[in-house]
Amino acid sequence: MTTFPAHPFGTTLTPNGIVEKMVNCRSWEDKYRLIIQMGKQLPNLNDQLKEESVHVPGCESKVWLIWKIENNTYHFAADSDARIVKGLLAIIVAATEGKTRQELIAFNFEQYFEKMNLLSHLSPSRNNGVRAIINQIQRI
Template sequence: MSNPFGTEITPEEIVDTLGFFDSWEDRYRYIIDLGKQLPEMDDAKKTEDRIVKGCQSQVWIDHWVEDGRIMLNVDSDAHIVRGLLGVVMSAYNGKTPTEVLAFDIEGFFEELDLIKHLSPTRGNGLRSMVQRIKALAEAHS
């Protein structure tokens, strides 16, 4: 099964790693680095049907099903948003539709202390990304 990071990065590892940093500036750098590890999306895939509405930046989510698991390819025109997509990918990529729908993403965001450190529009965009992925999971369940 393909993994966007080349190695398995779990939500727990992201929580642990972010816990090492004292400042949110350092945490933002780590999140941006997560985004840099994501594979580039082919420009031909950056189509209107893959764009996520409700995001301040442009965000595209492509998906396919492989061995009953939802595989995601994501991109954004903003570095921090690519990083946030990396955080979301750790929770959802390569999971079954049932696992995607069962994952407590709000609890994960709370554990990261993430939402309150984002602007309201960025937080809404993050939730729009999650809603899109959950809708894809529902369509395949």
């Protein structure tokens, strides 16, 4: 069995910290670069973990999502073949890490992304992909 990747962020990427960084960006290009930088903090999943991941319907890019439950809290790992999607995954994983099932269901992702003014800048297909990833997490 392959080892589940350690959570890469520690306290460096938190939902509030991400929102603050995004709000302080001066342009969409700055946000785009920041998203890609955050994606670089997600470890690449090895092939075995990719095989064990769930399929995320609605994503045009390849997305791999896995999780484990410890002490009633969820821990996620994710990867993508697209840099911007991997960054968006980092934003989502930071918001979901260590939450209980009830907290995952209750978390307001719409408000989270709205505070960052992100979804309005994404293409419709990326927007649909983000929503598909969130729906998958909340269905777990």
